Amino acid sequence: MTSTSARPRLAAGQTTDKDIASFLAHTEPVDALAQDGYLAGHDGRAIAQQLRRPGLVRALTFSVCHSARPDTDRFYQDDEEEAAQWRRRRTQTIRDHCAVCPVRAACAELALRDEDVHGVRGGLPEEKLALRLATDADRLGKARAADDRVERLRSVRLDAEREVHRVALMHTGGSVPAAKRAENNDEVRTAVQERDAAKKAHRTENGWTVAA
Structure with a gap:
């Protein structure tokens, strides 16, 4: 807390x-x-x-x-x-x-x-x-819909996190050409941005306003 x-x-x-x-x-x-x-x-x-x-x-x-x-x-x-x-x-x-x-x-x-x-x-x-x-049928229907949105956003967030790891491991080692390494770094930065956006969307839909 x-x-x-x-x-x-x-x-x-x-x-x-x-x-x-x-x-x-x-x-x-x-x-x-x-x-x-x-x-x-x-x-x-x-x-x-x-x-x-x-x-x-x-x-x-x-x-x-x-x-x-x-x-x-x-x-x-x-x-x-x-x-x-x-x-x-x-x-x-x-x-x-x-x-x-x-x-x-x-x-x-x-x-x-x-x-x-x-x-x-x-x-x-x-x-x-x-x-x-x-x-409470109307309220419960809205609550279930919100639960479904949270679950979908959670899945998107997990996929984005896996993508960061996948891209980061694509080109490793000292034999990788500098140009390819720079390209890979750009891909990693893009994947990280997408992951962070997915994480923020998931947290917002959950209503989390402090670190969980």
Whole structure:
């Protein structure tokens, strides 16, 4: 994490909950958001909605399900178990595991992005996940499109990085003529510029405004 003095600040007038959530999502590392409790509860929901899919996946490494490995079968109804008894048991399981999970908002958001409404995700049972999937359909569609753009730009960035290495290794050694070496140097500079542009585009689409 950057020092306090170097960290970007909210612009004047950016005081809405969405502004603050976007600022935190785009300036704080996901690990810090998870460890500091910013991805749980109502506020965590707003921040999780601003994260791209790789960040949500990363956040789940801090989940109770990842660290404590609880029996997730407890979220599902047993054969011949009465519905009322199962719902009580499921509610207690949510209290025991999801309510204390530091990234439950990220867990729910990732499930919605993936349209996974089976079982319990982020403390939300199937019926609540399905309802939120319907009511947030427009937002989720835009979020998925943004996730796709980030993945495409990541692929472009990786290709550009490989191209730098390929061009740099084309003409090496003392026997290479000076003219060919100069030409190769120009090609390397061009490849580096394209790589840097691809890296900047990828970071911008991710919303990264500080070094990651």
